[in-house]
Amino acid sequence: MTTRPRSSRSSKAKVAAKKAGPRKKGRAGYHHGxxxxxxxxxxxxxxxxxxxxxxxxxxxxxRAGVSPGAPFRHFPTRTSLMTAVAEEATHRLHDAVFAAVASSEADDPLAALRAMGRAYLRWAYANPTHFAVVSDRRLIDYDSSQSIVRENREMQALMVRLVIEARKRGLAADIDPAVARLASRALVYGLARMRVDGHLPQWGVQDARSTEAAEAVxxxxIDGLMRAGRPAASAPPRRRPRSGP
Incomplete structure (x- = not known):
């Protein structure tokens, strides 16, 4: 009885598999690294x-298509996972804000401050999920993240520098830069929160006009800061009442 030679199909398949490399794991396309x-x-x-x-x-x-224990080397707790999401969100916001300031009108600190506020809002409107995570301190461990703390401080310092420069040039009111920084952030944060939480329609602003309305605010x-920085127009002299003859 003659033995038929084994087909080379299986060996060819093995060679092809080696060339193709390891298969991707999971629905999210996870692979090592x-x-x-x-x-x-x-x-x-x-x-x-x-x-x-x-x-x-x-x-x-x-959701990532890996074993339940796989994430714990990177994220031992839910808070650490949410903090990592916030780190990525803060980095993207930081880059958007600094890019907007860099491309704003040269040598105009109030124009740069305006561009900074608009960039914050546009980023929040375009990335509501990122904004929801990064803006809720109950979800993350803010102080444990060096990158979140550093990039937030850099954005705050930029606001202060712009306000100080505007004051030096007489373009803005002689106000405490820390107060102006807080007012600026409260304004854009509040507008972003109203949009993400669905409050704007109750104030007569539909989603289609939310960016336009927020930028008008x-x-x-900014116009208020500019007017406060202008010297007051000299008032006409008051007429004294005429005395009797």
Missing amino acids: NLREVLIEATLALVEEGGPEAVTVREAAR IDLF
Whole structure:
């Protein structure tokens, strides 16, 4: 009885498999080395679908297509996972703000401050899920993240520098830069929060006009600083009442 030679198909398949490399694992396309990024994206999807309360480390692992224990080397707690999401969000916001200031009108600190506020709002409107995470201190451990603390301080310092420069040139009121910094952030944060939480329609502003309306509010704020910095027009001399003959 003759033995038929074994087909070379199986050996060819093995060679092809080696050339193709390892298969991707999980629905999120996880492969060795990018688990952290995949988990962050999975967490953002969970927040977008069900709010922050929908996030657990195990659910993020399931969404990423990895074993339940796989994420814990990177994120031992839910807070650490949410903090990582906030770090990514803060970095993107930081870059958007500084890019807007760099491209604003040269040598005009109030124009730069206006551009900074507009960039904050546009970023928040375009990235409501990122904004929801980064703006809620109950979800993250702010002080434990060096990058979040550093980039927030850099944005705050930029606001202060612009206000001080505007004061030096007589373009803005002689106000405490720390107060102006707080007022500026409160303004844009409040507008962003109103949009993300769905409050603007109750104030007569539909979503289609939310950016336009918010930028008009920023313009009003900046114009107020400018008017306060202008020297008051000299009032006409008051006439004294004529005395009797």
